[in-house]
Amino acid sequence: MAIKDKIYNPEMECMSREELTKLQGERLAKTVKLVYDNVPTYRERMDAKGVKPEDITCLADIVKLPFTEKTDLRDQFPFGLLASPKEKIVRIQGSSGTTGKPIVSGYTEGDVEVWTEMVARALSAAGCTNEDIVQVCYGYGLFTGGLGAHQGATRLGAMTIPMSSGNTQRQIMMMNELGSTILMCTPSYAAYLGESIREAGLVPGKDIKLKAGVFGAEPWTEEMRKQIEELLGIDAMDIYGLTEIGGPGVAFECFNKHGMHVNEDHVIAEIIDPITEQQLPYGTPGELVFTTITKEGQPMLRYRTHDICTLYNDPCPCGRTHVRMGRITGRTDDMLVIRGVNVFPSQIEGVLVGIEGVAPHYVLVVDRVNHTDTLEVKVELTEEMFSDTVSHIEKIQKKITEQIKSVVGIMAKVTLVPPKSIPRSEGKAKRIIDNRKL
Amino acid sequence: MYIKQISVFLENTKGTLHEMMQLLGEHQINILAISLADTSGFGIVRLVVKSDDIDKALKVLADAGDMARVNDVVGIRVPHQPLGLATVLGQLDAADISIEYAYSFCRNTSDDAVIILRVNDAVKCAEVLQAKQVPLVAQADVDKF
Ligand SMILES: [Zn+2]
Numbered sequence: 001m002a003i004k005d006k007i008y009n010p011e012m013e014c015m016s017r018e019e020l021t022k023l024q025g026e027r028l029a030k031t032v033k034l035v036y037d038n039v040p041t042y043r044e045r046m047d048a049k050g051v052k053p054e055d056i057t058c059l060a061d062i063v064k065l066p067f068t069e070k071t072d073l074r075d076q077f078p079f080g081l082l083a084s085p086k087e088k089i090v091r092i093q094g095s096s097g098t099t100g101k102p103i104v105s106g107y108t109e110g111d112v113e114v115w116t117e118m119v120a121r122a123l124s125a126a127g128c129t130n131e132d133i134v135q136v137c138y139g140y141g142l143f144t145g146g147l148g149a150h151q152g153a154t155r156l157g158a159m160t161i162p163m164s165s166g167n168t169q170r171q172i173m174m175m176n177e178l179g180s181t182i183l184m185c186t187p188s189y190a191a192y193l194g195e196s197i198r199e200a201g202l203v204p205g206k207d208i209k210l211k212a213g214v215f216g217a218e219p220w221t222e223e224m225r226k227q228i229e230e231l232l233g234i235d236a237m238d239i240y241g242l243t244e245i246g247g248p249g250v251a252f253e254c255f256n257k258h259g260m261h262v263n264e265d266h267v268i269a270e271i272i273d274p275i276t277e278q279q280l281p282y283g284t285p286g287e288l289v290f291t292t293i294t295k296e297g298q299p300m301l302r303y304r305t306h307d308i309c310t311l312y313n314d315p316c317p318c319g320r321t322h323v324r325m326g327r328i329t330g331r332t333d334d335m336l337v338i339r340g341v342n343v344f345p346s347q348i349e350g351v352l353v354g355i356e357g358v359a360p361h362y363v364l365v366v367d368r369v370n371h372t373d374t375l376e377v378k379v380e381l382t383e384e385m386f387s388d389t390v391s392h393i394e395k396i397q398k399k400i401t402e403q404i405k406s407v408v409g410i411m412a413k414v415t416l417v418p419p420k421s422i423p424r425s426e427g428k429a430k431r432i433i434d435n436r437k438l
Numbered sequence: 439m440y441i442k443q444i445s446v447f448l449e450n451t452k453g454t455l456h457e458m459m460q461l462l463g464e465h466q467i468n469i470l471a472i473s474l475a476d477t478s479g480f481g482i483v484r485l486v487v488k489s490d491d492i493d494k495a496l497k498v499l500a501d502a503g504d505m506a507r508v509n510d511v512v513g514i515r516v517p518h519q520p521l522g523l524a525t526v527l528g529q530l531d532a533a534d535i536s537i538e539y540a541y542s543f544c545r546n547t548s549d550d551a552v553i554i555l556r557v558n559d560a561v562k563c564a565e566v567l568q569a570k571q572v573p574l575v576a577q578a579d580v581d582k583f
Pocket of ligand 1: 254255256
């Protein structure tokens with residue numbers, strides 16, 4: 001472990017859960033009053049549910065509140081969800097969106113300040129101090145990546161290089177000449193940079209002085225982390241954020257690299273069942289929902305990300321008390337309801353990854369036989385699983401079946417298929433075949 | 439002392455065994471012994487070929503995307519008559535050696551039957567058989583079949 005994780009704001013980041021719950025409740029109540037008084041959309045929705053601001057007095061009351069969706073941001077574009085007068089707004093950030101209207105978010109001075117600190121916390125956890133040289137290769141502009149990273153690095157007093165995205169040769173030249181020590185970009189670009197550096201004949205550790213990278217804005221895997229760490233000779237840390245909630249820094253990894261601490265003094269993270277919309281306990285995968293509790297410009301009540309992940313509240317050795325979110329493992333659109341049970345492909349993947357010798361290459365086939373849903377999990381055979389004896393292979397098959405049963409609660413039929421017979425694809429792999437005719 | 443056996447994973451769909459045999463045959467690989475284990479979900483084909491053909495067979499199978507591996511199995515020569523095999527199995531049983539599976543050669547150069555045994559402990563099995571003077575058949579012997 002090369003990096004020195006430093007807790008930027010111990011008072012907030014290491015607050016006892018009891019105090020934090022109290023603080024969250026107070027801030028939630030304040031936020032609810034703010035939006036009820038200033039944002040017609042929230043007021044109408046709360047009225048429709050028969051909820052008044054005074055009904056929200058503590059954290060547990062959050063379940064009384066209505067949800068917000070991305071479509072609300074589009075429908076209310078550009079200023080319909082502002083809770084502060086326009087003259088208080090000092091910044092607009094947004095995302096272009098691939099179809100139709102973009103979404104934007106307005107920030108007050110206070111919002112920019114909070115956002116800046118959230119990124120500073122993430123960078124500090126990656127060992128960044130005023131002695132560091134931070135190369136930011138996120139795009140600068142409406143996209144929150146560039147400016148967000150820039151503000152956080154500047155806050156720590158680091159020498160910040162606003163390279164923005166693209167022009168790899170120039171990125172490498174500056175990294176080499178200026179001696180950048182911390183890299184901020186997307187994980188895929190970090191891997192690309194690593195390969196380009198090697199192709200250029202430069203040696204990480206000698207010509208390249210990077211020691212850590214804080215990577216986000218797209219989903220990535222442990223496999224990619226290992227690849228990036230090896231290519232660049234650095235610690236690769238994950239950072240999470242979304243424009244709707246405030247940009248990068250909503251959650252970030254500490255040196256333990258086992259999930260990202262959510263900045264809970266500024267946002268409340270919930271996991272819900274996407275169908276029943278009920279809150280789920282820690283450790284259970286479901287849809288990630290965020291509520292901002294310090295935002296003034298454009299607060300969000302129970303914003304549904306439609307991202308699937310798990311929150312963990314077991315104590316972290318780093319000393320931070322804020323819950324950790326695991327990697328985003330899918331979208332709610334991928335969720336299957338089998339015999340009334342919600343099944344996420346990521347749960348199955350987790351089981352497969354957890355069994356030694358088993359590779360996470362799988363396809364789920366759902367069908368309905370005699371009015372009963374069936375789940376078949378096709379798993380690719382690996383060298384380690386294969387043997388000349390039936391009993392050895394069946395033992396692993398049984399282990400997979402049992403663990404799926406214990407994690408998902410469903411008895412699946414595990415079928416072994418030849419190696420490399422399941423198509424690999426970048427990003428969205430076709431992992432589900434639903435043959436049910438409903 | 440042992441025979442090299444090639445095991446190949448077989449998907450439980452129609453025609454896969456035929457395809458595999460066709461492929462090996464087209465590469466002039468002759469099968470000296472074969473056994474097919476099938477479960478409801480998959481199959482395992484076990485093959486014995488001449489020493490010179492082992493690497494070739496593995497390459498042909500790998501190129502076709504098949505999962506294959508080689509392991510040692512015990513070969514024994516037993517009289518081709520009633521109780522020929524039973525006598526030996528009785529001896530192994532008495533020595534606490536369990537048989538995972540067994541099969542025989544398609545043909546060989548002697549009048550005896552040649553049986554392949556997959557046991558839980560090959561080393562101990564060979565010791566027991568040698569002590570009982572049961573003739574072992576090694577890969578070098580197989581090459582002369
Ligand atoms: Zn931690």
